[in-house]
Amino acid sequence: MSTLRREQVAHLARLAHIDMADDELDRMAGELDVIVDSIKSISEAAGDDVPATSHPIPLANVYREDVVGETLTNEEALSGAPDSADGRFKVPAILDED
Amino acid sequence: MATATEQIVSFDDAIARYDPVLGFEVHVELNTKTKMFSSAPNVFGDEPNTNVTPVCLGLPGVLPVVNKQAVEYSIKIGLALGCKIAESCTFARKQYFYPDTPKNFQTSQYDDPICFDGAIDIELEDGTVFTVEIERAHMEEDAGKLTHMGGATGRIQGAEYSLVDYNRSGIPLVEIVTKPIEGAGARAPELAKAYVAAIREIVKNLDVSDARMERGNVRCDANVSLRPYGQEKFGTRSETKNVNSLRSVEHAVRFEIQRQAALLDEGGSVVQETRHWHEDTRSTTSGRPKSDADDYRYFPEPDLVPVVTTKEWIEELRSQLPEPPAERRKRLQEAWGYSGEEFRDVVNAGLMDSIEETIAAGASPAVARKWWMGEVSRRAKVAEVDPSELGVTPATIIELNELIQSGKINDKLARQALDGVLAGEGTPTEVVEQRGLAVVSDDTALLQAIDGALAAQPDVADKIRGGKVQAVGAIVGGVMKATRGQADAGRVRELILERLGVHG
Known part of the structure; x- marks a missing residue:
């Protein structure tokens, strides 16, 4: 019983900018299906009285005071950049957005 | 496209x-x-990629x-x-x-x-x-700033590459x-x-x-x-x-x-x-x-x-919130007694704060409005800047007004003093001293000017002697001209009538 269709996987791959071949899409559709089914069992275990949560520990309000801390130097900031110029990261022109 | x-x-x-x-x-x-x-x-405005931490750069493992x-x-x-x-x-x-x-x-x-x-x-x-x-x-965070290079117009069309500054990233x-x-x-x-x-x-x-x-x-x-x-x-x-x-x-x-x-x-x-x-x-x-x-x-x-x-x-x-702007406007308009139109003009000219400060420093609402909406706005228009950017402060207005009140200068000289302030000649008092602006209050000097004016217009002098007191304006004008506006017009009028033996 596949609930995740191949086209949906292709759509997700496109959104995530991942190139996938046809056979990979087939295989991934099956694998993701198993994962989704497994996760589903959680909603069976949790009743209506259990609120949805994004964190395993019930923690809230973790804050930082508005005080300036240490920063990277320009050289440090750019040290991992594939390319740079004028103290800035150099990237290919991307035309489909502006 | x-x-x-x-x-x-x-x-x-x-x-x-x-x-x-x-x-x-x-x-x-x-x-x-x-x-x-x-x-x-x-x-804002620092050297690129200097206000950054590993979090701003999205490096692996950051929290x-x-x-x-x-x-x-x-x-x-x-x-x-x-x-x-x-x-x-x-x-x-x-x-x-x-x-x-x-x-x-x-x-x-x-x-x-x-x-x-x-x-x-x-x-x-x-x-x-x-x-x-x-x-x-x-709540969210700002993105980094891209500069598109190589294109003719600096826009993305035709750009060969882009440069990224992450100083803004995460603001x-x-x-x-x-x-x-x-x-x-x-x-x-x-x-x-x-x-x-x-x-x-x-x-x-x-x-x-x-x-x-x-x-x-x-x-x-x-x-x-x-x-x-x-x-x-x-x-x-x-x-x-x-x-x-x-x-x-x-x-x-x-x-x-x-x-x-x-x-x-x-x-x-x-x-x-x-x-x-x-x-x-x-x-x-x-x-x-x-x-x-x-x-x-x-x-x-x-x-x-x-x-x-x-x-x-x-x-x-909530207790820290300042008075909302709309409520403040309503309160100030009522306190100052301006008409709806007068007040909107003040707001649109961006002069509400300046006028409020001027009034708080002791000027009457009418005096504050007269200066800011009149002389200051007029000069701003000529200079093509916002009146608030002209460099005139509430203190300037207060000083000009005090100089007028004390009788040292009149309205006309005060306008000249304002010009001096804008020309960078100092405070109104300094301008008045340096330019020698002062109402001529020495009666001897005034009487000399009055005699000159009467001699220049004998027919008018006769009319006044004959009881046509309203004709005195022409003589007052002559005296003001002779003293380059530095006389107190009211005092001049008194002295002329005295001189001619007429009672106004």
Whole structure:
């Protein structure tokens, strides 16, 4: 019983900018299906009285005071950049957005 | 892709046939000392990529921590917009691929914004009030700044590569989203401008943002759609991005109404898309159509825990709110006794603060208004700057007024003293001394001038002697001319009548 269709996987791959071949899409559709089914069992275990949560520990309000801390130097900031110029990261022109 | 010149119809024709519906997303950069999720400084204009930490660069293994001040500023904005404040809310990742965000997602809020369901009254220049409902105001972070290189115009078209500065990446933003605004009709462009102006004023008054539009502290995306009158269903909307001056907001809304009307007139349909605003041609061009790339796959940010508010916290913040700008205006107008029109002129000239300070320093409301709205505004107009930018301070006005009150100078000399202040000659008192401006109060000198004036106009002198006291004005004029305006006209009149043995 596949609930995740191949086209949906292709759509997700496109959104995530991942190139996938046809056979990979087939295989991934099956694998993701198993994962989704497994996760589903959680909603069976949790009743209506259990609120949805994004964190395993019930923690809230973790804050930082508005005080300036240490920063990277320009050289440090750019040290991992594939390319740079004028103290800035150099990237290919991307035309489909502006 | 940009298309050729768009067809438009006249604004009046467009409004005669179609009912515009507006919506705004205004991004406000907060003026916290540090960024939203990292302790990097929030400063404009520094050397590129120096105000960054590993969090700002999205390096692996970093842990963002929420800036408490930014949360409090966000709540203050919500309270000032009449919003409800969420008891609990979370952050979410908005996924997209573009080099302005090094993480490939923007940390934002999704279905539980911190502020929601508000409303503000927007007053147009003629005093008409529109209520704009606020859908939500949520917390998020700004993106880095891209500079496109190699293209002829510095725009993305034709660019060979782009340079990225992440100093702006992670600066706290509050995005304020309105509900659809209906019923503005022909006043839609004006309302658009007034709405953004009101938001700017509110955040500036709260001191949670520098609110400088030219620096991008307040940025507006304007949604416009048209529908036939009487139709309930909204038409397809366009979203004009990054309209970053008040004048542009007004013009962009006006242009979109004219453009969409032309499309609908020909039986065509409006494409749901983002559009770019061009200040030079005062028009918009097609940007990017709505596509499946707009599926941002929001999910709860696992690295940040929920923000939970308490009544006490919110009330504490509410007690810190300054007087709302609209209420302050009402209070000042009543206190100063200005007419509605006089007061609006003051507000539109941007001189309310200056006049308030001048009055607080001891001037009467009439004197403060006379100087700021008269002499100062006139000189600002000539210099083509805002009156508040001329360099005149409330202290200048107070000093000029005191010099007049003490009888040292008259109105005419005070205007010359003001010119001297603007020319950088110092304070009014210094200008008066250096230029030798002083009312001639030495009666001997005055009598000399009076005799001269009487001799020059013997026929007038005879008339006055004959009882025609109103003719004295001509002699007073002659004396004032002879003393280059440095005499007290009232005293001159007395002395002339005395000289001629007439009782005024």
